[in-house]
Amino acid sequence: MKSLKKIICAVLSIIMLFCFFCISSAAEETQIRNVIFMIGDGMGYNHLRLAEQEGYTLFMEQGADLAGWSRTRSASSSVTDSAAGATALSCGIRVANRQVCVFPDDTHPGETPRIITENAARHGMHVGIVTSDKTTGATPAAYSAHTSSRDNEKDISSQQLSSGFDLIWGANTSTVTASQAEANGFVYVTNVSGLRALEPGTRSFGQFPSDGWKLSPSKSTPTLEEMTRKSIELLSADAANGFFLMVEGAHIDKISDDTLNNAVDYPSKRADTAEAVKSFDLAVQAAAEFARADGHTMVIVTADHETGDLYYEENTMEYTFHSSGHTGKNVPVFVYGAADLFAEDAAMDNRDFPNLIAARLGWEERFPVADPVPAEPTETPDNDTEKPAKQTLWQRIAAFFRKIGDFIRRLFRR
Numbered sequence: 001m002k003s004l005k006k007i008i009c010a011v012l013s014i015i016m017l018f019c020f021f022c023i024s025s026a027a028e029e030t031q032i033r034n035v036i037f038m039i040g041d042g043m044g045y046n047h048l049r050l051a052e053q054e055g056y057t058l059f060m061e062q063g064a065d066l067a068g069w070s071r072t073r074s075a076s077s078s079v080t081d082s083a084a085g086a087t088a089l090s091c092g093i094r095v096a097n098r099q100v101c102v103f104p105d106d107t108h109p110g111e112t113p114r115i116i117t118e119n120a121a122r123h124g125m126h127v128g129i130v131t132s133d134k135t136t137g138a139t140p141a142a143y144s145a146h147t148s149s150r151d152n153e154k155d156i157s158s159q160q161l162s163s164g165f166d167l168i169w170g171a172n173t174s175t176v177t178a179s180q181a182e183a184n185g186f187v188y189v190t191n192v193s194g195l196r197a198l199e200p201g202t203r204s205f206g207q208f209p210s211d212g213w214k215l216s217p218s219k220s221t222p223t224l225e226e227m228t229r230k231s232i233e234l235l236s237a238d239a240a241n242g243f244f245l246m247v248e249g250a251h252i253d254k255i256s257d258d259t260l261n262n263a264v265d266y267p268s269k270r271a272d273t274a275e276a277v278k279s280f281d282l283a284v285q286a287a288a289e290f291a292r293a294d295g296h297t298m299v300i301v302t303a304d305h306e307t308g309d310l311y312y313e314e315n316t317m318e319y320t321f322h323s324s325g326h327t328g329k330n331v332p333v334f335v336y337g338a339a340d341l342f343a344e345d346a347a348m349d350n351r352d353f354p355n356l357i358a359a360r361l362g363w364e365e366r367f368p369v370a371d372p373v374p375a376e377p378t379e380t381p382d383n384d385t386e387k388p389a390k391q392t393l394w395q396r397i398a399a400f401f402r403k404i405g406d407f408i409r410r411l412f413r414r
């Protein structure tokens with residue numbers, strides 16, 4: 001009788017232990033391996049409403065697992081430009097307008113702030129940059145270069161070519177040639193058929209026509225959605241340590257930025273803005289669909305600033321532009337694949353994003369991280385770039401229990 005009691009006790013203990021692992025594993029955060037960070041340049045909340053007024057149905061807000069706000073400003077102004085705005089998002093610091101990933105006011109002589117893409121590469125992640133702007137635009141620059149001014153396009157291109165990143169795609173610029181790209185180990189692509197032919201394992205530099213923001217661009221131009229899908233396909237292949245992808249929809253800003261009263265055709269400005277929002281929205285949907293299917297990918301969508309001071313006009317019942325430039329308004333944040341990244345409707349600082357991502361990926365680094373300025377700007381990253389970060393004992397134990405939990409859940413699902 002005693003031995004029967006012992007057996008029952010043992011069986012019950014094992015069942016309880018299994019239940020505990022399942023519950024604790026389910027309650028834990030989803031293990032994120034891949035990050036897709038998407039920037040709708042100049043996209044305020046009312047840009048979404050304007051696009052809907054123009055007849056588009058949007059995925060972005062309705063499909064999000066979590067929504068919040070980002071406070072935008074730079075070190076030099078309450079209204080940021082794209083260079084300082086993207087630097088806050090990529091390096092976790094505020095710099096003066098026009099600066100790209102440098103410490104402001106000589107606070108760190110001989111050092112540069114590490115870009116989140118550089119940190120991702122150090123952790124062995126694949127890295128990609130995709131934009132509908134030229135590849136030297138302020139936003140892609142802030143994910144791939146350090147320079148005192150966004151106007152230093154040659155310097156930006158030179159650093160991108162030596163970055164070691166897996167893909168850099170955007171509208172063409174005169175500062176990158178096919179031979180330069182190929183000399184740095186990139187396949188050089190200039191049209192949609194070249195893009196479609198790219199195979200996993202190849203690094204590529206894309207220089208496309210500049211109408212990729214449109215829903216139906218010229219035949220040789222990939223849309224932002226196609227670039228997003230293809231870049232995910234390439235980066236996710238053989239990505240043992242995951243990937244980091246930045247996607248920018250640049251033309252929400254460019255069109256909203258047009259001077260209000262300089263004979264711009266106002267209805268077509270509204271229509272073009274709405275088309276740029278929809279084009280970006282399709283790219284977001286593509287990324288979110290991948291995240292949902294993958295289960296270990298987090299997509300964050302936000303803007304560097306608002307452009308155009310769009311608000312609702314009672315008498316016309318329309319969302320209308322009230323500025324010809326950037327504003328200091330808070331911009332929306334949408335998350336897919338990590339519903340607990342922050343509290344619903346929270347307002348964050350634009351500098352907060354690198355550390356939100358770092359914490360979720362289990363990185364030990366906290367931004368801003370200061371690195372010595374390389375002796376030669378064209379040098380390749382050091383040998384550490386290929387080494388994944390070492391996990392602590394607790395991280396290894398947590399990963400082990402997560403695997404057991406995943407296994408049990410799969411058993412019950414069958």
Ligand SMILES: [Zn+2]
Pocket residue numbers: 041042081082083085253304305
């Ligand atoms: Zn911008």
